[in-house]
Amino acid sequence: MEKLISELLVDYLERRDTKYVFGLCGHTVIAMLDALNKSDKLHYLSFRHEQIAATAADGYARMTGRASVVLSHLGPGLTNATTGVANASADSVPMVVIAGDVPSYYYGKHPHQEVNMHSDASQYRIYEPFVKRAFRVDKKELFADILDRAFKIAESGRPGPVLISVPMDMFSEKVDTLFFERTHHNISEIAKPSLNRDVAKAIAKKLVEAKNPLIHIGGGIIVSEASEALKELVEFLDVPISRTLMAQGALPDNHPLMLGMTGFWGTNFINKKTANADVILALGTRFAEADSSSWYKGVTFNPDKTKFIQIDIDPVEIGRNYRLDIGAVADLKSALEEITTAVKAICPQGKTNDALKEEIKAYKEGFKKSYADIANDSRYPMTPQRILKDVREVLPEDAIICTDVGWNKNGVGQQFEITQPKTIMHPGGFATMGFGSAALLGAKLAKPDKQVITLIGDGGFGTNPSVLAAAKEYNIPVVWVVMNNYAFGTIAGLEGSHYHHTFGTVFKIDNEPYNPEWSEIAKAYGIKAKKVSNADEFKGILEEALDSGEPYLIDVPMENIPVPTEGIWNINDIYTPKDNVVAGVLVSGEAEKSAHVSTN
Known part of the structure; x- marks a missing residue:
């Protein structure tokens, strides 16, 4: 018996107990969308940007431990998704990206949105540096085998993303179901090596x-x-x-x-x-x-x-x-x-x-005491330490927190107590701005019974605020805490410490701090939102957001205070060289003589 490859793909995903496909449409994947539309078990989530789709899929996979699925168009769709997929790769997150490609019979003829500078229909090669494997399906009879291998590669060994590039005509091809027969009986998990x-x-x-x-x-x-x-x-x-x-x-x-x-x-x-x-x-x-x-x-x-x-x-x-x-x-x-x-x-x-x-x-008691005053300070804009303290006091220990870049990641890693595995998600290897605002959507879908929030800077949130549309459209009740210092704060601090200015790193109009009113933008998307007007009201607003049962954004004006550190980062020595450091080696004296407070 023959069936459409798109239908067989849906059947395969259903048998894997895949719940969600994260994606964005394009002309190369509408045959696949048609097949998804007929499924009662698979839920397709449409996002307004492919990076958001890939990052939401990243969050989902971190919570489930199984490969998430991203559906992407070719060309700009594929390139838009690269940051989200590369972030997943850097953090060992399993993912299978199914990308539409140009028609197989038009390779090299400049069909719409083809990349062929070095070889025909070669856009899938863009992913080769950061995925575990990049497949292109050139024969319909190989589709089942490639599909099965992709998921096993993504989930085995060190987990990571795998790309399957599918010429758009392939989705509409019929193939004998016998080619998929093996996938009905193949193992779903691979035993891991033990220690001798x-x-x-x-x-x-x-x-x-x-x-x-x-x-x-x-x-x-x-x-x-x-x-x-x-x-x-x-x-x-x-x-x-x-x-x-x-x-x-x-x-x-x-x-x-x-x-x-x-x-x-x-x-x-x-x-x-x-x-x-x-x-x-x-x-x-x-x-x-x-x-x-x-x-x-x-x-x-x-x-x-x-x-x-x-x-x-x-x-x-x-x-x-x-x-x-x-x-x-x-x-x-x-x-x-x-x-x-x-x-x-x-x-x-x-x-x-x-x-x-x-x-x-x-040591721990002394360290907490060293920042207790600033963590309890009621000044406004709020101190980042006060924000973290209030969040910890309100948030249940089993709640899930997605961080982003800056205080919300580095400060959380240093000063914010996490007591349970898989209740914190950091963009570690890639340190990607915009991670937190999208990853929490996937985390909430995977763990609907948990409270899920993101701590994210205004720079990070501003990279892709259309996450709000997806949260509203699919009623995903998460909370964005926008730690708003009107700057790319980490880099502003770094530049200020070495060059004594913040050119290109702070947001201003006529020398006055500027940002969109994030709470008003959220409301325009149909999202509940409030802007904190004094430090003492923040906890109450956060409690209200968590109890609301719907998406909620909190705009929290915050001072740009550097994350304190006693470690060493080589870039500081590149920008401001010290006599006792050459090529990353301490030349004389004890290590701590070279330690300094980083502005990150």
Whole structure:
């Protein structure tokens, strides 16, 4: 029996229990839209910009752990979606992008919106640098095989996006259903590699014998759902944990052994702990620049003092930035279970380190005290610290927060306690403006019983305010908290510290601060909205927004106060060179002599 490929694709997605397709129309995909229109199980969500569609799909996939689906037109549709898809790739988020393409019989003849500068119908190659695989379907008989492979590639190993470019005529082609028969019986999940027991024993021995061990975790812990396995090992050995931005929530920020975030926005206390460890077990982290203080030796990590052990699902990351004593490719959950079993065999009584826990407790209390005054300040525009304090006091601990870029990401990573996995979503690797305002839509669709908000700057929100239309059209009850400092605040602070001006980074008319009235714009979209007029009313408005059961925007005027940091970022040394720093290496003196307050 023959059926249309578009119909078989819908059937495939339904069998995968796909709930939503995120997209934007174009002439190359209307045959697919026709098939979606006939489905009772699939819901197609139409957005006003492809970046929003891809980012909403990103948020949905982070919450479900399964590949989300994006439907895109070719040409500008495909290029508009690139930022959202690349952001998902940088943060290891599974996604399958199905993109319409020019008709297969018109390759190279300049059909409408074709890209063919270097080869005919080559627009799908735009995605090759940041997707796990970019397919183009050149024969209808291969469609089922490519489709099935795409989802498995997206969800296996280190998760990430996969592109399938489909010539528009292919959607309307009929193919024998036998070609899809295999997809009815194929496995839906692929078993992940476990850790060799001898390797687990070797790692356990190093942890047990270390005088000053530490576990450094990245977002891979959350992706692999390894929080409980990590907690068991950490508490059995009383070993301290440091984390990256993307690992926030893997263990509670208030856990007695959790130090906090390392790197740029880490503190001296945390960075000293990691720099002076004799053994570091690194789990699901790439040792990226932000988490490693631009790899300055002795600031956050010190390979002269530390023996590194690294476990990751992606073999490409093993030993990329630091030399290793042991490297292993494995699923983190099963690896931690093997290591814990080996540790208990070597050291059945476990270890206690009450002095360390008291030291961490005292540090955390002192750190909170250091910004308590500004966090309780009632001045207006509000301080970012006050905004974060009020949000934490109002928001349930199981609520989901999507951040963006600036205070809402870096400050949240540093000062805002997250206690449950998958309740915070950061645009980590790509640091994409506009992430928060769209990702929360997907997060809410995936977790309709949870409160979902975004903390986002006015610069980030202004990149794509048409997210409001989608929230209204599909009645997605989320809350946007626009932290409005009338600037691209992070870059304004950075430029101001080095060049003593803010040219090109602040929003002004006739030298007066300018922004659209975001609350009025939201109302024009049919969204409930309020602008905060004094600091003490913010909490009440936030409570009202959360209780409203519908989309709600809060415009919060805010001072542009830099996120305080004691870490090091190489760009500061590029813009304002220091005598004791050459090519990313501290030449003389202790690491902290080069530390300075960043303006980010």
